[in-house]
Amino acid sequence: MPAPVPHKPLVWLPACHRHLDLSDPGGYTVLADRYAAAVCELGMQPVLFPMAGANDVKDLLPLVDGVLLTGSPSNVDASHFGAKALDTDLLDPRRDALTMALVRTAITEGTPLFGVCRGLQEINVALGGSLYQRVHDEAGFLDHREPEHEELEAQFAERHDVLLAPGSAFEQWAGGPRALVNSLHGQGIRKLAEGLAAEAHAPDGLVEGVRVTRATAFAYGVQWHPEWRHAANPFYQRTLEAFAQACREHSQRRAV
Template sequence: MGQNRQPVVLLAADYRQIDKQSFHVAGGKYVAAVAKAVPALPLIAPALGADSDIESLLACADGILLPGAVSNVHPSHFDQDVLNPALPLDPARDGLTLRLIGAAVEAGVPLLGICRGFQEINVAFGGSLHQAVHEQPGMADHREPDSPEQSEQYAQVHPVTTVPGGLLAEITGCSEFMVNSLHGQGIDRLGAGLVAEAHAPDGLIEAVRIAGAKSFALAVQWHPEWNVLNTPPYLAIFRAFGDACRARVAQREA
C-alpha cells in the first residue's frame, strides 16, 4: 500500500434487535460523513463486548469514530442504578467502546466521539453522567422535538460557546455557533484528563478533548454529521479529524 491510500476509519457498531434478529449496525449518516467529509473508508467494528479484539481493531484503524446511538451507556459503569428502565441500553457496545477508547489514545489513533460516543469517552475516563439532564435544576431540556421529521429533529436549536484558546475554537474559528440537540443524558462529573471545549447556555459541557493525547482526540455532544457538508463548523471538525487520520497513514506507511 502506498502513502496516498485512503485512511480507514472504524465506526463502533451498536448491537441491535431488528425483527427479532440480531444485527451489528452503524447509522447511515455517520458512514456518509466519514466517506464524504473526512474523507476516508468507513468500516464498521462489530460490538462483540468482552470478545472484541482491541489489538486487531487498532491495527487496521487510521481513525476511530464513536457514533451516536439510540441506546445509553449502562449507568453501572459510573456507579449508578438505571433511572429509567424504559430507555434502551447496549452492553455489547459498552464492552467494545469502553475498552477501545483508552487503547486508541495510548496507541495514538485519532478519535472522534459524537453524542453517545462523547458520553462514552467521559465514562471511560472515570466521569459520570446525568441520566436525565432535563430533571436537573437549572438545566434545559436537550432532547429532540417530538416530530417524525428528521429535519426538525436535527434543526439547530441552541448555541455553544467555545473555550477561548481551545482546540474546538481553533478548528472552527468560532467563539460561538448553533448546534442541534438530541440527547437526554449529559456530563455530570468530567472525567480525569478531559478538558471542556464548549458549553451550552445552561452550562452543560458540549465538547471535550483528551489532554495529552498523542493525536486528535475530540468529542462533541451534538451531531455534526448531520448536513455536515453545508455546515462550516461541523465540516471543520471532520476535516481536522481527517487530517489526523491522513497523518497516521503517512506515519504507518513511512
C-alpha cells in the first residue's frame, strides 16, 4: 500500500462564546484571527470544535497534534479557585468547562500544550492554582493592562522585561536571561499550581511564564502574546516554533 500522505499538524484552539446579536439568544462561537493566522504561518492547521464540552475531550484530543489555549477578553471564573467573580468580569462558562478538562487530559496524554494569556491562567487554575483578579489593585505590582483606547499597535507594544530562569527553554528561546514582551492582562497568577515551574517573571515578581514539570511533551504557558507580529520578534518566533516542532513530532507519532 502507498504510504499515507502526511497532513499538516492539527492544532485545537478552544473557542470563546459571545452574545454578539441580541436577537439571537443562541450566541456565537468566536476566535481571534491572529491566533489561527500564527498557527497557519507555522505550517499547521487550526481546528475548532465549536460545541465541544468536557465530556468530549477524551474522544477529540486524539484527533489533533497540539492544543493552543488562546487569550480572550473573558476571565476564568473565580469560582474555579475558591473566590467570587467580580461584577465587572466578562465570563465564559462554556470555555471554562472545556479548558479545565482539556488542560489536564492534554498533559496526561502527552499532547503538546501551549497557553497564552488567559491560556496560561487556565493551565494554572486547572492544576489547582489561583489568580489575582485585579493585579493592578495589588500592592507592589505594576499595571499590566494595555492602554485600552489606543490603536492595536500601541496595545501590543513591548512594555516590560521578563526575567528568565537560567537554563530554561525560555532563556534559550530569548538568547539570554531576559526579554522584552507585551502586556495586556488584568488577572495574573497568585498561587502557582503544584506541578508548575515558574520560569519567567515580570519586574514586579509576577509569574509570567511556566512549564508543566510532569509533562512528557511540550507544555508551557506565557502571560504575554507571542502570536502578535511573531515573525518580527525572534523570542516570540522561537517560542512558537518550539511548540510547532512538538506538534510535528506528535503528528509523526500518531501516523505510525
